[in-house]
Amino acid sequence: MKKVTRFFWFCSGAHIDTLKKYPIEHNKYVGIGATIFFTALFASLSGGYAMYFVFNGDAFAVGFAILFGLLWGTAIFNMDRYIVSSINKEGSTNQQILQASPRILLAIMIGVVISRPLELKIFDKEIRQKLKTSYLKGQRSKIDTLEKTYNQKYAMELGKNTDLKKEKDSLEKDINRSRFQLNQEVFGDKTNQTSGITGYGTYAKQKQTVLQEKEARLKTVTDNLGQMDEYLSHRKDYEGLNSTRLFNDHQLDSLSNVAGFSDRNWALGQLSYNANGTRDLDTYMAISFIGYLFILFECLPVFVKLMSPKGPYDTALAKIAEANIYMAGKEKDRDITVTDNTYDHNLDTDIQRRKKIITSQSDYDFERHSYD
Template sequence: MNAITRFFWFCSGVHQDTLEKHPTEHNKYFGIGATIFFTGLFAALSGGYAMYFVFKGDTAAVLFALFFGLIWGLAIFNMDRYIVASINKNASSGKQIAQATPRILLAIMIGMVISRPLELKIFDKEIKERLKVSYLNNQRSKIDTLNNAFNNKYTIEIKKLNETKAQRDSLMNTVKADRQKLNFEIFGNKTAETSGKMGYGSFAKRKETELKQREGNLDTLNAGIRNMERFVEGRKQFDGLYSERLYTGKQLDSLTNIAGFADRNWALGQLSFNTNGTRDVNTSLAVTFIGLLFIFFECLPVFVKMMSSRGTYDRAIEHIETAQNHISEKDRDYEIEVVDGVHPTRVDIGIDRKKRRLHED
C-alpha cells in the first residue's frame, strides 16, 4: 500500500518528501493522482483502439495499437500531471481561476478526443447495424445510377426494342384471334366474321392463309427482338451492370467488420437520427452523456485541485519557494573570484551594488 500511495503521489505531481510531513493531505493527493492515472489509462485504451482500426487487417495491427496506445496514454498522463501541478494554491482565487481556465479548456479537448474511440466500442453493435443500412442504400443507389446512365446512353436502342415488343404483343393477340376464327369456320360456328358452314371450305382456306402470314410476321418480329435483346445484354455486360449486385447478409457482415475509423465515426453520429431522418432522442442523449462523462472525468483533477482548500502542504511549499527565492537573491550578491589562478573565493558585491544605487539616486 505504501508503494501504491507513493506512486499516486507521483502521479499528482507533488513533492513527496514535503507531503509526508502533512498526513492530513495524503488522501487528497492520493485521489488526485489516482484520477490522473486512470485518465491516462483510458487515453491509452482509447488511442490503442483507434489505431487498431486504422491498421485493421495488417498483421502488425495489434503491435501498432499497443505501441501507439502506450505513447498516447503517457502523453495524456504527463499533460494532466502538468496541468494539475501547475495550479498554484497559494495564489488568489482570481489568479487560480485565470490559471485553470486554459487548462480546463485543454482538458475538455483531451476528454473529447479520449471519449470518441471508447464511444465507438460502446455502441459497436448499433454502429454495425447502421453501417449495414448505409452500405445497402449506397449499393442500391449505385445500381440505380448505372441503370440510368445506361438508359440515357442507349435511349434509341431501348426505345426501338420496346416499340418492337409492343408490336409483337399486338400481333400475338391478332394471331390468337385469327386462330379462333379459323376454328369457328371449320366447325361451323356462326359469327359476324364466319359463314357458319362446317368443313374446310374457301373461307377456311383464306383465313388459314391470313393466319400463316401473320405467324410469319410474328416470327420475324421475335427474331428481331432476340437480336436487339442480345445487343442490349452485351452492352449491359460491357458497362458493368451485371457485376453490381445488392449485398447479401454475409457480405454486409464482412464489410462492417472491416469498416474504417471514419465510417464508424460517421455511423456513431448518425445514431442520433432514425432511418427516416427524425431525431432519436434516447440514443442522442446516451451518446451525449457518455461523451460528457469522459470530459468531466478528464477535468476532474483540475476541479478537485481548485475546489480543495489551501492546506498545510500548500503552505509548506510556499515557505520552501520563499526560502529558495531568498537564497537566490543572496547568491546574486556574490561572484566567484579566482585567487592565484587556483583558489576560488566568493566576493561580496552586494555593497558595491547598493553604493551604485545610492549614487544613481
Template structure:
C-alpha cells in the same frame, strides 16, 4: 503501504520532506496523486484501444497499441503532474483557473478524440446493422444508376421496344374484344356489331378471318419484341450490367467487417437520425454522455487541485519559495558589491597588462 503513499506523493509532485512535517495533509495529497495516476492509466487504456482500432487486423496491432498507449498515458500523466504542481494556491481562484485553462481545453479535445473509438465499440451492433442497410441501398442505387445510363445510351432502341409493346398490347386488347363479338355472332346474341342470327354465317366467317390475320400479326410483334429484348440483354451482358447483383447476407457481413473508420464514424453520427427525419434522443444522449465522461476523467486532476483549499503545505512551500527567491536576489547583490570592491584592482591589472604589451611591441620594433 508507506511506499504506495510515497508513490502517490511523487505523482502529485510534492516536496516530500516538507509534506512529512504536516501529517494532516498526507491523505489529501495521496488522493490527488491517485487521481493523477489513474487518469494516466485510463489514458493509457483508451489510447491503446484507439490505436488497436486503427491497426486492427494488422500483424503488429497489439504491439503498436501497447506502445502508443504507454506513450500516450505517460504524456498525459506528465502533463497532469506538471499542471497540478504549477498551480499556485496563493493566487486567487480566477488566476488559478486561467492557469489551468490550457489543460482543460486540451482535456476537452483529448476526451472527444479518445471517446470516439469506445463509442464505436459500444454501438458496434447498431453500427453494423446501419452499415448493412446503407451498403444495400448504395448497391441498389448503383444498379439503378447503371440501368438508367444504359437506357439513356440506347434510348432509340428502348423507344422502338416500347412502341412495339404498346402496339402489341393494343392489338391484343382488340383481338379479345373482337373474339367476344365473334362468339356473340355465332350464338346469336344481338348487339350493335352483330346480326343476332345464330350460326356460323358469312359475317362470322369474315370476323374469324380478320381475327386470324390479327393473331398472326400479334405473333410477329411478339417475335420482334423478343428479338429486341434479346439484343438489349446481350448488350447489357457485354457491358457487365448483368454482373451487378444485390448483395447477399454473406457479402454484406464481409463488407461490414472490413468497413473503415470513416464509414463506422459516419454511421455512428447518423444513428440518432431516424428514417422519418426525427432525432432519436436516447442514442444522442448516450453518445454525448460517453464523450462527457471521458472529458470529465481528463479534467479530473486539475479540478481536484482547483477544489482543494490552501493548506499548511502550500503555505510552507510558499515560504520556502520566498526565502529562496530572497536568497537568490541577495546573492546577486553580494556579487555586484564584490565586483565593485575589486574594480580598482582589476583596473590596475588591466593597465599593467596593456603596458607590458606595449613594452613588448616597442622592443620588437627596436630589434627589427
C-alpha cells in the same frame, strides 16, 4: 501500500520529500494522483482501440494498437501531471481560476478525444446495425443511379425494344384469331367472317395465306426482339448493371466488421436521430452523458486542486520556491561581483603596463638627449 501511496504521489506531481512532512495532506494527493493515473489508463485503452480500427485487418494491428495506446496514455499522463502540479495556490481565487482556465479547456479537449473511441465500443452493436442499414441504402441508391443512367443512355434502343414486344404480342393474338377463323371456314361454320361452305375452298386458302404472312412477320419480329434483348443485355453487363446486386446478410456482416474509424464515428452520430430525421432523445442523452463523464473525469484533478484549501504543504512549497529564488539571486550577485573584481584587476594590470611603456619611452628620450 507505501509503494502505492508513493506512486500516486508521483502521479500527482507533488514534491515527495516535502509532502512526507505533512501527513494531513497525504490522502488529498493520493486521490489526485489516482485520478491522473486512471485518466491516463482510460486514455491508453481509448487510443489503442482507435488505432486498432485504423489498422484493422493488418497482421500487426494488435501490436500497433498496444504501442500507440502506451504512447498516448503516457502523453496524457505527463500532460495531466503538469497541469495539476503547475497550479499555484499562493494567488487569490480569481488568479487561480484564471491560471487554471487554459488548463481546464485543454482537459475538456482531452476528455472529448479519449471518450469517443470508448463510446464506439459501448455502442458497438447499434453501430453495426446502423452501418448495415446505411450500406444497404447506399447499394440501392447505386443501383437506382445505374438504372437511370442506363435508361437515359439507351433510351432509343429501349423504345424500339418496347415497340417490338408490343408488336409481337399483337401478332400472337391476331394469329390465334386468324387460325380460329380458318378452322371455322374449313369446317363450314357460318359467321360474318366465314362463308359457311365446308372444305378447303377459296376463302380458306385466302385465310391460310393471310395467316402465313402474319406468322412470317411474327418470326421476323421475334428474331429482331431476340437480337435487341441480347444487345441490351451486353450493354447492362458493360454498364455494370447486371453485376450490381443488393448485399445479402453475410456481405453486410463482413462490411460492418471491416468498417473504419470514420464510418463508425459517423454511425455513432446518426444513432441520435430517428429515421424521420427527428432527434432520439434517449440515445442522445446516453451518448452525451458518457462523453460528459469522461470530460468531468479529466477535469477532476484540476477542480480538486482548485477547490482544496491552501494547506501546509502548499505553504512549505512556496517557501522552498522563495528560498530557491533568493539563492539564485545571491548567486547572480556573486557572479556579478566576481566579474567586477576581475574587471578591476584587469584594469589595474593594463594601467601598470601602460606606465611601464611610458617610463621606458621617457628613459629613451632622456638618453638620446644626453647623446646629442
